Amino acid sequence: MHFDFDGNTPLYLQVAEQIEEAILTNGFKSGEQVPSTTEISREFHINPATVLKGMNILVNDEIIEKRRGLGMFVLEGARERITDKRRTQFYDDNIQPLINAARQIGLSEAVLAEMIKRGYADNGTDNQKID
Amino acid sequence: MALIIKKLTKHAGRKMLLHSANLTFEPETIYGLLGRNGAGKSTLLNMIADRIPRSSGEITIDGQSVHENDHVLQRFFLASEDNLYPARERVNNLFKTTKQLYGEFDVDYAEYLAKAFGLNTRTSFGRLSTGYRTIFKDIIALCVPADYIMLDEPVLGLDAGHRELFYRELITTYADRPRTFIIATHLIEEVETILNNVIVINQGRIKLAEPVEALMARSYRLAGPSDAMAMFLPSVKVLSQSSFGHETRAIVTMIGSPALPEGIAKQSLSLQDLFVALTEDSHED
Numbered sequence: 001m002h003f004d005f006d007g008n009t010p011l012y013l014q015v016a017e018q019i020e021e022a023i024l025t026n027g028f029k030s031g032e033q034v035p036s037t038t039e040i041s042r043e044f045h046i047n048p049a050t051v052l053k054g055m056n057i058l059v060n061d062e063i064i065e066k067r068r069g070l071g072m073f074v075l076e077g078a079r080e081r082i083t084d085k086r087r088t089q090f091y092d093d094n095i096q097p098l099i100n101a102a103r104q105i106g107l108s109e110a111v112l113a114e115m116i117k118r119g120y121a122d123n124g125t126d127n128q129k130i131d
Numbered sequence: 132m133a134l135i136i137k138k139l140t141k142h143a144g145r146k147m148l149l150h151s152a153n154l155t156f157e158p159e160t161i162y163g164l165l166g167r168n169g170a171g172k173s174t175l176l177n178m179i180a181d182r183i184p185r186s187s188g189e190i191t192i193d194g195q196s197v198h199e200n201d202h203v204l205q206r207f208f209l210a211s212e213d214n215l216y217p218a219r220e221r222v223n224n225l226f227k228t229t230k231q232l233y234g235e236f237d238v239d240y241a242e243y244l245a246k247a248f249g250l251n252t253r254t255s256f257g258r259l260s261t262g263y264r265t266i267f268k269d270i271i272a273l274c275v276p277a278d279y280i281m282l283d284e285p286v287l288g289l290d291a292g293h294r295e296l297f298y299r300e301l302i303t304t305y306a307d308r309p310r311t312f313i314i315a316t317h318l319i320e321e322v323e324t325i326l327n328n329v330i331v332i333n334q335g336r337i338k339l340a341e342p343v344e345a346l347m348a349r350s351y352r353l354a355g356p357s358d359a360m361a362m363f364l365p366s367v368k369v370l371s372q373s374s375f376g377h378e379t380r381a382i383v384t385m386i387g388s389p390a391l392p393e394g395i396a397k398q399s400l401s402l403q404d405l406f407v408a409l410t411e412d413s414h415e416d
Contacts, residue, residue, distance in 0.1 A: 003324075008399045010344060010347065010348065011324060011344070012344070037306070038302075038303070038306040041302045041306055042299050042302050042303050042306075044324070045298045045299065045302060045321075045324055045325055046302075046324045046325070047161060047302075047324065047325050047326060047327055048302070048305065048306050049327060050324070050344070
């Protein structure tokens with residue numbers, strides 16, 4: 001896990017994102033236990049209330065569940081739900097701003113689509129090259 | 132249960148050390164008391180602990196005044212820079228004495244912490260280095276059964292490893308048994324993520340007191356064309372401002388999230404940035 005403390009994203013959201021990240025990269029599989037609030041607090045020096053707030057987001061989003069007296073566990077289908085969430089977020093965070101930026105410099109939809117295609121082509125052929 | 136401070140004032144001769152402070156400390160909450168050297172942090176803590184007399188104002192808990200009230204003062208603990216410990220007494224005996232004063236003092240945890248920090252408990256207090264004196268006082272603070280624990284510069288003289296250990300143990304004991312900690316410090320980056328609430332004090336005046344999360348969510352650095360900024364800035368609270376060419380930059384706090392005029396960009400801040408903006412006008416005296 002990694003936390004960036006510059007304040008761009010509230011810390012409780014970062015806690016939620018980092019646990020999601022760990023689930024996505026298969027650090028935690030469905031049915032597995034995630035670290036407790038106290039463990040995360042201690043390890044990263046984050047107030048337990050902040051960690052709990054982040055965990056509660058994941059409980060609400062049905063990513064993890066609380067088993068009384070045992071701790072927090074990854075739910076079945078958590079990875080798929082995280083992926084869906086990330087795709088929606090990708091659209092909001094990247095596609096909309098991209099369109100706005102393109103408009104500012106007078107790029108049409110067709111030209112932008114063409115550029116994306118070109119980007120894929122360059123990426124596909126060039127990214128293995130080392131010069 | 133809350134500790135309430137009303138119009139608390141302290142002056143020494145003509146010098147104002149604390150000017151009409153109003154604060155509420157809730158139970159089970161970690162507060163950061165942030166201020167530059169000489170801002171009034173220790174003065175405030177010493178008055179709460181009834182170690183120095185106040186000039187005016189009141190400090191109450193459950194409606195009872197703390198002044199000369201031993202029953203209430205048992206619920207406070209102040210680990211301060213001034214040492215109140217006899218220099219020739221050994222650390223392990225000081226743990227015992229503390230146990231006699233505070234019945235529920237956690238001797239086992241104190242011994243565990245001494246070991247973790249590498250503090251030799253057979254050494255006399257007077258022979259401890261600056262860092263180990265701080266560690267000793269931190270250990271006492273983490274082990275006393277008080278409801279309000281005040282730590283005045285708890286990492287003074289501690290190396291990076293020991294600071295790390297201190298914050299870790301603070302979080303651990305707080306998670307085990309939530310109680311109020313008031314941490315006076317100027318090392319803001321290290322404590323930012325641990326705090327629930329922040330109090331900024333500058334030149335004896337409380338500049339702000341609120342939950343860290345809410346504060347950070349409404350604080351920004353704005354930058355934009357000077358004319359647009361001049362129109363917009365009167366609608367927000369400006370903490371600091373500077374101009375460069377035709378661009379004006381400002382650190383502001385806003386209520387809600389008002390729409391920004393065309394051309395003005397906003398960036399988030401760290402608590403440290405905000406602190407610097409709030410205390411820029413202070414000077415050494």
